[in-house]
Amino acid sequence: MxxxxxxxxxxxxxxxxxxxxxRRNFLRLDFNENTIGPSPKxxxxxxxxxxxxxxVYPEYAGIKEALIENLQYKGIHINxxxxxxxxxxxxxxxxxxHAYGSKDDYLLTTEPTFGYYSPCADMQGMKxxxxxxxxxxxxxxxxxxxxxxxxxxxxLFFICNPNNPTGTKLAAQVILDLAHESPETLFVVDxxxxxxxxxxxxxxxxxxxxxxxxxxxxxxxxxxxxxxxxGFAIGNNNVINFITRVTGPYDINSYASTAAIAAxxxxxxxxxxxxxxxxxxxxxQNKLIKYNIKHHNSGGNYLLIWPKCSxxxxxxxxxxxxxxxxxxxxxPLLDNSFRVSIGTxxxxxxxxxxxxxxxxxx
Numbered sequence: 213m214x215x216x217x218x219x220x221x222x223x224x225x226x227x228x229x230x231x232x233x234x235r236r237n238f239l240r241l242d243f244n245e246n247t248i249g250p251s252p253k254x255x256x257x258x259x260x261x262x263x264x265x266x267x268v269y270p271e272y273a274g275i276k277e278a279l280i281e282n283l284q285y286k287g288i289h290i291n292x293x294x295x296x297x298x299x300x301x302x303x304x305x306x307x308x309x310h311a312y313g314s315k316d317d318y319l320l321t322t323e324p325t326f327g328y329y330s331p332c333a334d335m336q337g338m339k340x341x342x343x344x345x346x347x348x349x350x351x352x353x354x355x356x357x358x359x360x361x362x363x364x365x366x367x368l369f370f371i372c373n374p375n376n377p378t379g380t381k382l383a384a385q386v387i388l389d390l391a392h393e394s395p396e397t398l399f400v401v402d403x404x405x406x407x408x409x410x411x412x413x414x415x416x417x418x419x420x421x422x423x424x425x426x427x428x429x430x431x432x433x434x435x436x437x438x439x440x441x442x443g444f445a446i447g448n449n450n451v452i453n454f455i456t457r458v459t460g461p462y463d464i465n466s467y468a469s470t471a472a473i474a475a476x477x478x479x480x481x482x483x484x485x486x487x488x489x490x491x492x493x494x495x496x497q498n499k500l501i502k503y504n505i506k507h508h509n510s511g512g513n514y515l516l517i518w519p520k521c522s523x524x525x526x527x528x529x530x531x532x533x534x535x536x537x538x539x540x541x542x543x544p545l546l547d548n549s550f551r552v553s554i555g556t557x558x559x560x561x562x563x564x565x566x567x568x569x570x571x572x573x574x
Contacts, residue, residue, distance in 0.1 A: 221315070225334035228327050235536060239559060242536040244376065244405070244514050246436035247555030250471065251481035254437070257474035258467060270466040272297060278476040279444060285479055288414045293449035296456045299463040301404060301430045301443035306332055308368070308426070308445070310458040312398055313338045318366035322353065324377060324543040326402065329370045341366060344545060350378035350508065354386070361394045369394075372402040374410045374511025377540055377551045381511040384411045391425050398451070402428045405512040407486050408493075414446065423448040426455075433513060434482045435475040440468040489513050492557040499564055505574045513554045516540065521572035523550040533566035 217223075230243070240247065276292040283290060298304040305328055313319070315337035321329050323342040333340050341360055343353045361369065369390075374381045391399045406412045406429070413427050426447035432438035442464060445455060475482070496515065500507045506518040519526050527539045527550060537553075540546040554560060567573060 219335075221335050221337040225331055228331045237534075238531070239535045239555070239562060241553040241555065241559075241563060242538040242551075243438075244433055244512070244553045245438050246433060246485065247553070247559055248436065248485065250436035250475055251478040253478045253481070254435075254471045254474045257470050261467065261470055265466060268466070270462050270464060270469055272464065272469055274473050275442075275464075275469055278473045282476040282479060283414065286415075290414070290419070290446060291449075294419055294446055294452060296445035296447075296452045297464055298443045298445065298459065299465075299468075300432070300441035301402070301428045302328060303441070303459065303463060304428055304443050304445045304455070305329065305370075305400075305402075307455045307458050308398075308400055309333060309336050309338070311455045312367055314367070317368070318364050320357070320360055320364070320366040320369040320397070322357075322371070322375065322380075324540075324546055325370075325372050326376050333368075338367070342544075345375070345378055345380055348508075350375075350380045350510070350545070352380050352382045354382075358390070358393075361390065361397060365394070366397050368400060369397050370400045370402065372404075374405045374408070376405060376512060377514065377516060377538075377543065377546065379508065379510030379512045379514065379516070381410055384413045384416055387413060388416060388422065388425070391422055395424055397424060399425045400428065401425065404428065404430055404433050407434045407482070408489060408513040409511040419446075419448040423451065426451055431472055431475050434486055436485075437468070437471050437475060440465070440471050442468045442472045488556050489554050492560045493554045495557055496552075496554065496560045496564065503568070503574050514551050515554065516546065516549050516551055518549045519570070519573045521570065523548050526550055526567070526570060526573070529570055530563075530566055533569075535563055535566055 275297055276295045279295060309332040313336035317338045318341055319333040319338045320341045323344050330340055343356045346353050387401060401413055403412055417425055426445055428445055430443040497509050508516040523539050523541050527537055530537055538551040540549045540551050
């Protein structure tokens with residue numbers, strides 16, 4: 213019996229897998245989401261969406277303007293032609309590979325890092341060059357990256373900064389210098405966790421002169437819109453043009469559009485949540501230090517923890533307490549570790565109380 217055969221690259225690829233169901237009734241400390249929800253302004257705006265608007269294809273007027281105004285508040289100046297709108301940053305990542313990745317081109321990235329980069333490269337038939345982070349503090353492998361950029365001239369270089377899951381931070385100026393030295397490579401800087409102690413490229417980038425840098429940001433981690441899917445790519449207007457050519461005309465739904473405009477208008481709410489997360493992260497680290505529990509803390513709204521018992525045991529025990537964490541044991545360099553997302557101090561106190569019930573944690 214014959215059947216329609218997909219491309220060989222699709223047959224061979226290992227797709228990105230993440231738990232999609234059964235998480236809503238737990239304290240979700242597994243996927244680095246906002247743990248309290250969006251600004252009341254977002255809920256108010258969504259409640260005002262007229263019924264008949266749901267029957268109409270989405271309109272996007274106002275989203276780019278809201279982002280531009282929000283960035284101006286932070287002293288960053290861009291124009292609407294330097295912004296691409298996507299159904300979450302995942303869709304932006306997919307579009308970048310679709311627009312730029314060809315069979316046998318090189319993707320340069322680091323490891324361990326966000327797991328979606330590799331499947332996107334695989335589906336295009338690209339070759340993956342994954343350079344490991346270095347040492348117990350997961351330092352960025354700068355010299356190895358420089359050599360690889362020079363020798364292999366990869367089409368794409370994906371940098372998660374701060375990196376998920378290691379929290380590794382790379383100075384924005386270092387990335388800018390690398391991009392100047394490798395103009396044939398598109399540097400894609402995934403800044404989803406930048407608000408939690410990172411160093412954004414946006415304040416120092418001139419996308420007219422440095423055309424090979426693309427910055428990704430979203431409203432999932434800070435503004436609490438992960439369920440509505442809205443992401444941004446910011447860069448040279450020609451690069452934005454190319455990657456938006458391979459997307460659908462209505463990829464972002466009307467509710468996401470409305471929510472994004474409302475969220476971007478309430479930076480004070482976002483700042484307050486980020487500050488609470490950073491305080492809670494410091495509180496949890498002090499507990500881990502006091503109890504001599506091996507952990508790693510750098511950028512991002514998460515920590516890596518190595519228990520003396522198996523990380524799978526911790527994962528199961530915490531699930532029994534209504535708390536989800538992410539087992540990292542299958543990631544390179546992270547054997548028997550787990551990642552915990554940071555929420556409010558009250559939520560981290562609940563996590564801590566459940567964690568130390570296990571006598572083998574340290």
